Amino acid sequence: MPDIFYILLRRLRTPIISLILIYAVSILGFVLIPGQDNDGNVWHTSFFHAFYFVSYTASTIGFGEIPYTFTDAQRMWTLVVIYLTVIGWLYSIGALLAVLQDPAFKRLRAEYAFGRSVRSLRTPFYLVCGYGDTGSILVKALADVGVKSVVVDCDENRINELELSDYLRRPLGLVGDAGVPAVLQMAGITSPYCKGVIALTDVDKTNLMVALTAHLLNPDLRVLARAESPEAAANILSFGKNEVINPFETFAGRLAMALHSPGMYTLYTWMTGIPHEPLHEPLFPEYGHWVLCGYGRFGKALQHYLEHAGIDMHIIEPDPAAQNAPPGTIKGSGTDASTLRQAGVEKAAGVIAGSSDDANNLSILMTVRELNPDIFMVARQNRQENGIIFEKAGFQLIMKRGDVIAHKIFALLRTPLISDFLTTARTQDNAWANGLISRILGVSTDEVPYLWEIRITRGRTPALYKSCLKHAVSLFDLMRDPRERDEQLPVIPLLLKRDGETNLLPDGQQILEVSDRLLMCAAYPVHREMEWATQNENVLHYLLTGEEVSGGGLWKTLLQNY
Amino acid sequence: MNSEKVIFGFFIVLALTLNFGFFIGEIDDITHHNVYELFAALVVSLIATVLKFGDRTHLGAIFLATSLVADLQLIVAAVIWGYAEHAGASGINTEAAVAIVSFSGGALLANIISVILLVAETMTVRR
Numbered sequence: 001m002p003d004i005f006y007i008l009l010r011r012l013r014t015p016i017i018s019l020i021l022i023y024a025v026s027i028l029g030f031v032l033i034p035g036q037d038n039d040g041n042v043w044h045t046s047f048f049h050a051f052y053f054v055s056y057t058a059s060t061i062g063f064g065e066i067p068y069t070f071t072d073a074q075r076m077w078t079l080v081v082i083y084l085t086v087i088g089w090l091y092s093i094g095a096l097l098a099v100l101q102d103p104a105f106k107r108l109r110a111e112y113a114f115g116r117s118v119r120s121l122r123t124p125f126y127l128v129c130g131y132g133d134t135g136s137i138l139v140k141a142l143a144d145v146g147v148k149s150v151v152v153d154c155d156e157n158r159i160n161e162l163e164l165s166d167y168l169r170r171p172l173g174l175v176g177d178a179g180v181p182a183v184l185q186m187a188g189i190t191s192p193y194c195k196g197v198i199a200l201t202d203v204d205k206t207n208l209m210v211a212l213t214a215h216l217l218n219p220d221l222r223v224l225a226r227a228e229s230p231e232a233a234a235n236i237l238s239f240g241k242n243e244v245i246n247p248f249e250t251f252a253g254r255l256a257m258a259l260h261s262p263g264m265y266t267l268y269t270w271m272t273g274i275p276h277e278p279l280h281e282p283l284f285p286e287y288g289h290w291v292l293c294g295y296g297r298f299g300k301a302l303q304h305y306l307e308h309a310g311i312d313m314h315i316i317e318p319d320p321a322a323q324n325a326p327p328g329t330i331k332g333s334g335t336d337a338s339t340l341r342q343a344g345v346e347k348a349a350g351v352i353a354g355s356s357d358d359a360n361n362l363s364i365l366m367t368v369r370e371l372n373p374d375i376f377m378v379a380r381q382n383r384q385e386n387g388i389i390f391e392k393a394g395f396q397l398i399m400k401r402g403d404v405i406a407h408k409i410f411a412l413l414r415t416p417l418i419s420d421f422l423t424t425a426r427t428q429d430n431a432w433a434n435g436l437i438s439r440i441l442g443v444s445t446d447e448v449p450y451l452w453e454i455r456i457t458r459g460r461t462p463a464l465y466k467s468c469l470k471h472a473v474s475l476f477d478l479m480r481d482p483r484e485r486d487e488q489l490p491v492i493p494l495l496l497k498r499d500g501e502t503n504l505l506p507d508g509q510q511i512l513e514v515s516d517r518l519l520m521c522a523a524y525p526v527h528r529e530m531e532w533a534t535q536n537e538n539v540l541h542y543l544l545t546g547e548e549v550s551g552g553g554l555w556k557t558l559l560q561n562y
Numbered sequence: 563m564n565s566e567k568v569i570f571g572f573f574i575v576l577a578l579t580l581n582f583g584f585f586i587g588e589i590d591d592i593t594h595h596n597v598y599e600l601f602a603a604l605v606v607s608l609i610a611t612v613l614k615f616g617d618r619t620h621l622g623a624i625f626l627a628t629s630l631v632a633d634l635q636l637i638v639a640a641v642i643w644g645y646a647e648h649a650g651a652s653g654i655n656t657e658a659a660v661a662i663v664s665f666s667g668g669a670l671l672a673n674i675i676s677v678i679l680l681v682a683e684t685m686t687v688r689r
Binding site: 003006007009010011012013016017020021024027028031046047048049051 | 597598601605608609612613615616617618640643644647648
């Protein structure tokens with residue numbers, strides 16, 4: 001406050017001085033001009049009376065001529081005073097409003113309010129730089145699970161959009177260039193509550209600067225940065241322990257996975273889903289000839305992945321020479337039937353509309369549907385706003401770039417075990433993934449399965465920690481239903497991590513040890529039941545032995561002694 | 563020469579001189595102390611305060627602080643005068659006179675500090 005307050009006062013210096021002078025002159029005039037009392041004697045107004053009169057006249061209250069009826073000379077002066085003070089006040093208030101409305105002053109005020117809110121944050125938060133499609137999905141997902149985020153974006157409209165959002169945990173937004181260290185400092189990069197920085201701006205250089213700032217100002221901070229070019233990615237990876245996401249690679253890799261191992265793709269989508277999102281049924285695209293429209297950065301990455309997976313395809317690109325397209329590329333936008341026929345759409349198994357223009361993508365797929373109604377259609381949706389029409393069009397697969405990347409980051413932020421699980425799962429084949437999917441379908445509702453981590457430590461799972469020290473506790477025991485121990489909770493242990501070793505889908509007979517980390521998967525309500533058992537000694541005792549105990553610490557100590 | 567500096571110095575010194583003019587005289591005799599001079603001292607002191615707004619240096623902060631002290635002291639002196647003359651039963655008696663003058667004496671001290679700071683600031687500028 002002090003800074004802004006003094007700036008405001010400095011801007012108002014002239015109006016305040018003019019008000020003081022106007023009052024001083026008015027008061028002095030009344031003191032000098034002689035008046036008359038009721039008996040006609042000369043009466044000099046004192047400073048007190050003059051100040052009183054000027055005060056109520058200037059504020060247009062107008063109590064009248066007090067204490068005695070004025071002489072004509074006093075009335076003349078009153079005329080002057082009225083116009084002088086009214087103009088003085090109008091000018092001062094006008095100047096005050098002008099300063100308050102001044103864009104520069106408003107920005108200063110917003111920055112001040114933002115800085116104060118960031119400093120007073122007492123909960124862990126993530127600093128998100130860039131509030132585009134990806135950023136907004138990520139911030140919403142974080143808000144839904146109760147994690148606060150602080151957003152920096154250079155576009156004022158996007159920050160306004162953020163201010164108007166109705167999230168439970170309202171994110172804080174600042175208009176500013178994330179590439180400027182002072183802006184990041186104001187956004188709380190050095191705060192002990194800052195858990196990580198996510199650089200999602202469109203400019204690689206800015207993201208690099210964010211990573212550098214984070215590394216120098218707060219070396220322990222986790223940094224996730226988006227990088228479009230391999231050079232920028234290498235640059236960001238070269239210092240600190242940063243994680244880099246290439247949007248095109250990630251996106252194309254995921255799409256290629258959807259085509260050659262749909263089971264694995266479904267598994268990935270579910271594992272990186274945002275809690276309470278509806279569950280999408282698995283897809284089964286056909287093998288065969290594919291048509292790819294658009295050979296930009298995304299198209300190139302996609303071709304690389306699909307070629308790797310052994311999928312044969314035809315490429316349609318408006319400007320093959322400029323994009324360095326491989327020989328055999330058909331020139332054209334793909335929105336007209338002739339180029340699509342030339343690419344063999346009528347006999348193809350699937351088509352991918354992968355240009356960076358949503359209107360073109362929609363138009364391509366509409367034309368394709370006329371030519372070959374049974375074809376598998378994959379649409380790339382670039383802008384979140386166009387979601388309504390893409391949903392309505394009924395394509396088999398819609399790839400939303402913002403979604404894919406935001407979900408990946410979200411999964412990375414939630415628990416590192418998810419990323420461990422997915423890496424290990426990648427070494428398995430599609431049949432394994434299909435098997436796991438049907439198991440997960442068995443335990444989940446119509447929402448994506450809820451994933452959570454159980455870490456056997458004294459602080460987080462006190463009951464389980466104690467039991468593991470005393471007896472052998474198997475995973476099977478932990479998964480018993482706290483209401484009826486002969487039943488099993490519908491939950492799937494996905495991963496067990498012990499001393500850096502990962503154990504995929506651990507067996508029920510597995511004996512748990514202190515400091516083990518488990519990744520569990522179930523419907524959301526089941527998660528609460530299991531948390532209960534890990535934290536409450538009585539519940540856990542019932543699960544392990546079948547004996548019902550109740551009572552507090554004193555009763556237990558007594559029982560132990562006798 | 564800088565006209566802003568001239569105005570600034572003028573008001574600070576004028577605040578001191580007017581204050582001194584009001585203060586001088588027998589402390590218990592109100593006839594030695596002119597009411598117009600008190601009025602002028604108060605107005606000039608207020609203007610000097612506003613002139614000091616917005617200087618974010620350390621010296622600027624002290625300038626503002628001393629000026630606010632002087633304003634406060636003079637306002638209290640004026641209020642006592644007004645109360646004693648109009649609301650009090652016995653007019654301006656010795657007691658009231660002593661209070662008014664001693665408050666203005668406090669303001670004088672604050673104004674002296676202000677001027678010392680001004681001189682000190684001027685000494686460091688070798689131009």
